[in-house]
Amino acid sequence: MKPFRVLAIARKESIHILRDPRSLGMAIAIPMLLLLLFGYALSLDVDNVPTVVWDQSASHESREFISRFDGSRYFSIIGHVHSYPEVEREIDSGQALVALVIPTDFAGRIEAGRPAPVQAIVDGSDPNTATIAMGYLDVVAFSYSQDVALREIRRATGQVVDPPVDLRARAWFNADLESKNYIIPGLIAVIMMVIAALLTSLTIAREWEQGTMEQLIATPVRGNELILGKLLPYFAIGMIDVALAVLMGEFLFDVPLRGSVALLFAMAAIFLAGALSLGMVISILTRGQLLASQLAMVLTFLPSFLLSGFMYAIANMPVPIQAITHLVPASYFVTMLKGIYLKGVGLQILAMEAILLVAFGLTLVLLANRKFRKKLV
Amino acid sequence: MFERIKHMLIKEFIQVFRDPKMRGIIFVMPVLQVLVFGYAVTLDVKNIATAVYDLDNSVASRELVARFERSGYFDIIEHIHSEERARELLDRGEASAVIQMNRGFGDALRAGRTAELQLIVDGTDSNTAGVVLDYSTKITKELSQKVLITRFTRVKGSFEKPGRVELETRAWFNDNLESRNFYVPGVIAIVVMLITLMLTSMAVVREKEIGTIEQMMVTPITPAEFILGKTLPFALIGFADVVLVTVVGVFWFGVPIQGSLLLLFFATALYLMTTLGIGLLISTVSGTQQQAMMSAFFFYFPAVLLSGFMFPIANMPEAIQWLTYLNPLRYFLVVVRGIFLKGVGPEILWPEMLALAALGLALLWLAASRFRKTLA
Numbered sequence: 001m002k003p004f005r006v007l008a009i010a011r012k013e014s015i016h017i018l019r020d021p022r023s024l025g026m027a028i029a030i031p032m033l034l035l036l037l038f039g040y041a042l043s044l045d046v047d048n049v050p051t052v053v054w055d056q057s058a059s060h061e062s063r064e065f066i067s068r069f070d071g072s073r074y075f076s077i078i079g080h081v082h083s084y085p086e087v088e089r090e091i092d093s094g095q096a097l098v099a100l101v102i103p104t105d106f107a108g109r110i111e112a113g114r115p116a117p118v119q120a121i122v123d124g125s126d127p128n129t130a131t132i133a134m135g136y137l138d139v140v141a142f143s144y145s146q147d148v149a150l151r152e153i154r155r156a157t158g159q160v161v162d163p164p165v166d167l168r169a170r171a172w173f174n175a176d177l178e179s180k181n182y183i184i185p186g187l188i189a190v191i192m193m194v195i196a197a198l199l200t201s202l203t204i205a206r207e208w209e210q211g212t213m214e215q216l217i218a219t220p221v222r223g224n225e226l227i228l229g230k231l232l233p234y235f236a237i238g239m240i241d242v243a244l245a246v247l248m249g250e251f252l253f254d255v256p257l258r259g260s261v262a263l264l265f266a267m268a269a270i271f272l273a274g275a276l277s278l279g280m281v282i283s284i285l286t287r288g289q290l291l292a293s294q295l296a297m298v299l300t301f302l303p304s305f306l307l308s309g310f311m312y313a314i315a316n317m318p319v320p321i322q323a324i325t326h327l328v329p330a331s332y333f334v335t336m337l338k339g340i341y342l343k344g345v346g347l348q349i350l351a352m353e354a355i356l357l358v359a360f361g362l363t364l365v366l367l368a369n370r371k372f373r374k375k376l377v
Numbered sequence: 378m379f380e381r382i383k384h385m386l387i388k389e390f391i392q393v394f395r396d397p398k399m400r401g402i403i404f405v406m407p408v409l410q411v412l413v414f415g416y417a418v419t420l421d422v423k424n425i426a427t428a429v430y431d432l433d434n435s436v437a438s439r440e441l442v443a444r445f446e447r448s449g450y451f452d453i454i455e456h457i458h459s460e461e462r463a464r465e466l467l468d469r470g471e472a473s474a475v476i477q478m479n480r481g482f483g484d485a486l487r488a489g490r491t492a493e494l495q496l497i498v499d500g501t502d503s504n505t506a507g508v509v510l511d512y513s514t515k516i517t518k519e520l521s522q523k524v525l526i527t528r529f530t531r532v533k534g535s536f537e538k539p540g541r542v543e544l545e546t547r548a549w550f551n552d553n554l555e556s557r558n559f560y561v562p563g564v565i566a567i568v569v570m571l572i573t574l575m576l577t578s579m580a581v582v583r584e585k586e587i588g589t590i591e592q593m594m595v596t597p598i599t600p601a602e603f604i605l606g607k608t609l610p611f612a613l614i615g616f617a618d619v620v621l622v623t624v625v626g627v628f629w630f631g632v633p634i635q636g637s638l639l640l641l642f643f644a645t646a647l648y649l650m651t652t653l654g655i656g657l658l659i660s661t662v663s664g665t666q667q668q669a670m671m672s673a674f675f676f677y678f679p680a681v682l683l684s685g686f687m688f689p690i691a692n693m694p695e696a697i698q699w700l701t702y703l704n705p706l707r708y709f710l711v712v713v714r715g716i717f718l719k720g721v722g723p724e725i726l727w728p729e730m731l732a733l734a735a736l737g738l739a740l741l742w743l744a745a746s747r748f749r750k751t752l753a
Binding site for chain 1: 396398399402405406409410413414416417418419420421422423424426441467468469470473486489490491492493494495496497498499500501502503504505506507508510511512513514515517518519520521522524525526528529532533538539540541542543544545546547548549550551552554555556558559571575576579580583586587665666667668670671672674675678679682683687688689691692693694697711714718719721725
């Protein structure tokens, strides 16, 4: 391998890239767009669930019960209805996600010390929102019942009573449970996979498709020089994207970066080399740009988005799928990123992930070199 | 005219299906996506790995731990004896929650004082952490309630109880709250968009890049016929994928389909007008396949993320919510989920269908007029 030939290919590829400022611009803009969307617009937090109430009791007690929903930031009472068809219409049209039906004898039962059944109808089509909303409903109902019991005891004994058990919860690593702190670090892994999928997957396929590969074959350049030379400029773009993502996380979104920045960039470089080589292997095997781009989507982007634990926690998946996630290199990188960012841990805890990432990077760089044949046909 | 369009169709089909790998992509990718979304994508939280740090070790503290275990959500993985161990387990991600009861927990409970239960959750995954907090609150409140009732009966005599609310919760449309019932119908929308967007935009640009578009222009074909020839085959492929995803969803995953299939196809046709229109538009502004692909993704990512497919639109900032009204995916998702889960018909879905039709016509018209200019 001669360094000047590698550099010559890198220079040629850079000229190709620079000549098409729009593609280059998008290679920078798409990651930033994703960061902005996830940082500002997208959230899985459930609050202000639109709720309608059918208060058949219309009593002091029922109003107090309802006010507890209105007072919580999880529910917002958008209206009162007066029949089941009305409830049905509100839920069918998606105007309301929750409907509370309070029976006529609500106040009487509470006073008499009997259980008062309240019906809660929840739109289950979005199971995530529905589950969380149902949890909040339970909590509000329990708090209300507890307060009724406390009041009754006070009335009977004449002394102030404290609630028996109190939960003091703390969240470590992300005290306010902000979803952006969870999403942004993992997003770096996804972004790098996107870059690999979108940029490198085309580079060799394009040479074949346009016939310029024949000219390259006629030059003394060797296979591994060609691969390495083509990887270098994309590697630079990828690292710029990482740096941009880290800077945006730091200054725009205030995501805490508690661990070592050097470790972060070192691991990013290794992961990027692997991801770019994967794109390269796809490009070598397909020889057509349309096919290469579609295949890159399936092999790089989808798994890193959905099976890496970036957004959907791996622990919640069925066991066979959990086994598959071990084959997704991004899952190791996502674990590392979250560890470095939020937990501030280093190699003593992330050693296994680091070793596997290095193995992934090396394997794919070697594979790309092996698979490329400097031959026609 | 129909003769020429027919030939154009044949040519496009030959080009798309010539490569067996491409055939695979067009029909295997959708199935893969359904499988991933059907199996892997779930926000349900269960088996939370929990460590217990019980400094009290009394009857009451053990009962509370048992309540956590019995709830079915928590997996007690270890009883620990130091704070350092808690730190280590959370750092390594081996536990996502630690329950801690200090000395005196049981005594406080017996004496009628407030007994404190400490809970540390791993906040890294804010969604899971929120659910863990929720479950824990529920379990503690339940215990509280039980203790209160005992106290109450002690004060008031044996049979009386304080009044309480009993919540009877029912989830409509998706009784068991299965994530797959929510995601699988949505996959139809995103798969169709991706396939038609990429195929249309790249198919036109490839002719430009390789130079075969000049050969096309010397044939008697008119721009309108050319556009039809470049969109119809991909519309048909889009339909095939809708059928494929529906079949896998219904027969493999048992996703219920409550509404009318006919309505689904009609809405798909409206939706395809919008995606093909965008694909054509991209092809008119792109010179190379790479540019076309990047532009397609530049549209596709925000379109999927801002559609309500994974993230509820109601949670977005208001300005962004307005932006989603321009997103065809948003409307089609409402239609698809309405048909699959709620079994509603045109009487409820007409505003979305109307929006799709309007967007589709506008986009096709825009694409066609720009297209004519770039060809001329």
